[in-house]
Amino acid sequence: MASSHGTPPVFNNKVIAWIDHRLPIFSYMEKEYHHFPTPRNFNYFWNFGAIATVMLVLMIATGIVLATNYTPHTTMAFDSVERIMRDVPSGWLIRYLHMTGASFFFIAVYIHIFRGLYYGSYKSPRELLWILGVVILLLMMATAFMGYVLPWGQMSFWGATVITSLFTAIPVVGDSITTWLWGGFAIDNPTLNRFYALHYLLPFVIVGVVALHVVALHVHGSNNPLGIDVKGPQDTVPFHPYYTMKDGFGLMVFLIIYAGFAFFAPNYLGDPANYIQANPLATPTHIVPEWYFLPFYAILRAIPNKLGGVLAMFGSIAVLFVLPWLDTSRVRSASFRPIYKWFVFVLVADVFLLGVCGANPPEGWYVPLAQIGTLYYFFHFLILLPVLGKIERPLPLPPSIADAVLKKNAG
Amino acid sequence: MASSSIPAGGHVDPTRRDFLMVATGAMGAIGTIAVAWPFINNLNPAADTLALSTVEVNVAPVQVGQAITVKWRGKPLFIRHRTPEEIKAAEAVPMSELRDPQTDNSRVTDTAKKVRPEWLIMIGVCTHLGCVPLGNNPGDPKGEFGGWFCPCHGSMYDTSGRIRKGPAPLNLAIPGYLFTSDTLVRVG
Numbered sequence: 001m002a003s004s005h006g007t008p009p010v011f012n013n014k015v016i017a018w019i020d021h022r023l024p025i026f027s028y029m030e031k032e033y034h035h036f037p038t039p040r041n042f043n044y045f046w047n048f049g050a051i052a053t054v055m056l057v058l059m060i061a062t063g064i065v066l067a068t069n070y071t072p073h074t075t076m077a078f079d080s081v082e083r084i085m086r087d088v089p090s091g092w093l094i095r096y097l098h099m100t101g102a103s104f105f106f107i108a109v110y111i112h113i114f115r116g117l118y119y120g121s122y123k124s125p126r127e128l129l130w131i132l133g134v135v136i137l138l139l140m141m142a143t144a145f146m147g148y149v150l151p152w153g154q155m156s157f158w159g160a161t162v163i164t165s166l167f168t169a170i171p172v173v174g175d176s177i178t179t180w181l182w183g184g185f186a187i188d189n190p191t192l193n194r195f196y197a198l199h200y201l202l203p204f205v206i207v208g209v210v211a212l213h214v215v216a217l218h219v220h221g222s223n224n225p226l227g228i229d230v231k232g233p234q235d236t237v238p239f240h241p242y243y244t245m246k247d248g249f250g251l252m253v254f255l256i257i258y259a260g261f262a263f264f265a266p267n268y269l270g271d272p273a274n275y276i277q278a279n280p281l282a283t284p285t286h287i288v289p290e291w292y293f294l295p296f297y298a299i300l301r302a303i304p305n306k307l308g309g310v311l312a313m314f315g316s317i318a319v320l321f322v323l324p325w326l327d328t329s330r331v332r333s334a335s336f337r338p339i340y341k342w343f344v345f346v347l348v349a350d351v352f353l354l355g356v357c358g359a360n361p362p363e364g365w366y367v368p369l370a371q372i373g374t375l376y377y378f379f380h381f382l383i384l385l386p387v388l389g390k391i392e393r394p395l396p397l398p399p400s401i402a403d404a405v406l407k408k409n410a411g
Numbered sequence: 412m413a414s415s416s417i418p419a420g421g422h423v424d425p426t427r428r429d430f431l432m433v434a435t436g437a438m439g440a441i442g443t444i445a446v447a448w449p450f451i452n453n454l455n456p457a458a459d460t461l462a463l464s465t466v467e468v469n470v471a472p473v474q475v476g477q478a479i480t481v482k483w484r485g486k487p488l489f490i491r492h493r494t495p496e497e498i499k500a501a502e503a504v505p506m507s508e509l510r511d512p513q514t515d516n517s518r519v520t521d522t523a524k525k526v527r528p529e530w531l532i533m534i535g536v537c538t539h540l541g542c543v544p545l546g547n548n549p550g551d552p553k554g555e556f557g558g559w560f561c562p563c564h565g566s567m568y569d570t571s572g573r574i575r576k577g578p579a580p581l582n583l584a585i586p587g588y589l590f591t592s593d594t595l596v597r598v599g
Binding site: 158161162164165166168179180181182183184185186187188190194280281282283285286287301304305306309362363 | 451454455456457460464480482484485486487536538539540541542543545561562563564565578579580
C-alpha cells in the first residue's frame with residue numbers, strides 16, 4: 001500500500017538525524033508505525049495481533065528470569081521449581097505470570113485466528129501472511145509442550161510420554177525416531193535437557209517468524225471488518241495515534257484479566273497432578289494436556305486406530321495451511337456471507353465441543369461426540385468451504401470503507 | 412544453465428561447465444550431510460544410557476498369582492507369576508480373536524528357547540501411547556480379560572499381555588530375557 005506521505009520525515013534532533021542517515025530505523029518506524037495508512041473501520045478484534053506480540057515479549061522476559069533459577073535435571077527440576085515458588089524473591093510471581101501467560105498467549109492467538117476466519121483475512125493477497133501465522137501457531141504449540149515438561153511433575157512426564165509416543169505410530173522407523181527424540185528408552189534426563197534447550201530457543205524463532213508475519217502484513221496492509229480493499233486516503237487513518245491508542249486500550253483490558261488470573265487464580269487453568277513429582281512407574285488415572293491442546297487431543301483419541309488418530313491430529317492443523325485455497329468464496333468478510341456467517345460459529349462450537357471431549361475420559365457419550373466433532377471439523381474445511389463459495393449468494397458489498405462508515409454514522 | 416550467457420563468438424564448452432556445476436553441488440550436498448550427521452547422531456542414546464540396559468531380578472519371593480514391577484531402561488518391567496487358570500485361559504484363546512496374533516507359548520520363552528509358562532515377563536508400557544497399564548497391584552482393575560487395563564485410553568490386555576480391546580495396536584512387548592537359574596532372570 002503506497003503511503004500517502006511520500007516525503008521522508010525530517011528529524012530536528014541532530015543525533016537522530018545522524019543515525020537515521022546511516023541506519024534508517026527512525027524513518028522506518030515513522031513509515032510503518034506512525035503514518036502507516038490503516039483502514040479506519042477496525043473493531044476490537046483487530047487488537048489481538050498486538051496483544052499476542054506483547055504476550056510473546058512477556059513470556060520471553062519472565063522465561064529468562066525463571067531460567068536463572070531452574071535446574072534441568074530429573075532429580076532437581078521439580079525441587080528447583082518449588083524453590084522458585086517458596087524461596088526466590090518474587091519467584092512465585094514470575095512463575096505464575098509465565099504459567100498463566102502461556103494460557104493468555106493462546107487465548108490472544110485463538111481470538112486472532114477466529115478474527116482471520118470470520119473476516120476472511122487469509123484470502124488473496126494475504127495467503128502467505130496467514131501461512132506464516134499457522135507456522136507461528138505450530139511453533140507455539142511445540143514451545144508450550146516442551147515448557148510444560150520442565151517442572152517435571154506427573155502431568156509433565158506423562159503428557160510428554162503420550163505426545164512423543166505419537167511418533168511410534170509411524171510405520172517401520174517410528175520406534176527409532178522415538179528413541180532418538182528421547183535420547184534413551186523412555187522420557188528421562190536426556191529428554192529433559194534437550195526440551196529445556198529447545199524451549200529456550202524456540203521463542204526467539206517465533207520472534208523471527210513474527211517479524212516476517214509483520215513484514216508480509218505491511219505489504220498490502222490489514223484486512224478490515226468489511227473485507228473490502230482500501231480505495232484511497234479517505235478509507236484510512238494513520239496508525240499512530242489512532243490504533244496505537246485503540247491497541248493500547250484493548251491491551252490494558254486484556255492485561256487486567258490476565259493479571260486477575262495470575263494473582264487470584266493462578267492454578268485454575270492448570271492440572272493439580274503437576275504438583276506431584278514425576279513417577280515413571282505410575283501413570284495418573286487420567287492424562288490431560290493443558291486446555292489449549294484439548295480439541296486436538298480429542299481428535300487424536302476420536303479415531304480408533306493409532307496411526308489414523310495421529311494423522312487426524314496433525315491434519316487438523318495442516319488443513320489450515322491450505323485454507324486460502326479451500327475457501328472458494330471471493331468475499332472476505334462473513335458480514336456479507338449470509339450462510340458462512342452461521343457456519344463459522346458452528347465451527348467455534350464444534351471446537352469447544354472437542355475441547356470438552358478432550359478434557360473427559362474417552363468413555364460413554366464422549367467417544368461418539370468426539371467422533372462427530374472430528375468429522376464436522378474436517379467437513380467444515382474440506383467440503384463445506386469449497387462448496388459454499390460456489391452456491392452462496394453474498395450480500396452486495398459497499399462501494400468503499402469511507403462510504404460504509406459515513407452511512408452508518410449518519411444513520 | 413550457463414549456455415544462455417555465452418557471448419557470441421566466444422567458445423565455452425557447456426557440458427564441461429555443467430559437469431563442474433553438478434560435481435561441485437553434489438560435493439557440497441555430501442559435505443553438508445556429513446557435517447549434519449554428528450548433530451543428529453548426538454541426540455541418540457549415550458553410552459551410559461545404553462549401559463543401564465541390563466537388569467537381574469530374583470523372582471523367588473514372587474508367589475503364584477502375584478506380580479512385581481521392576482524398573483528397566485527407565486520403564487516398568489512387569490513380572491507376573493501366573494496361576495494355572497491364567498495360563499489355561501491364555502492358551503485357550505483362538506488366534507483368530509487376536510489383533511496381534513501370538514501364541515501364549517511364544518510369549519513365555521526365554522532367549523535359550525526354554526518355555527516357562529508360569530513366568531510372564533513384559534515391558535509394562537501400553538503400545539498405544541506409552542502409559543503404564545494397571546493390573547500388577549492387588550486391587551487394580553484388570554480389564555475384561557483378567558490381564559491389564561490401560562487407564563489412559565482404555566486398552567485391555569489378556570493374561571498373556573495380548574491386546575484384546577481398545578486402541579493399542581500391539582501386544583505388550585516381551586524383552587529378551589534369560590533364566591540363569593530357576594529363580595534368577597536377566598533382562599536385556
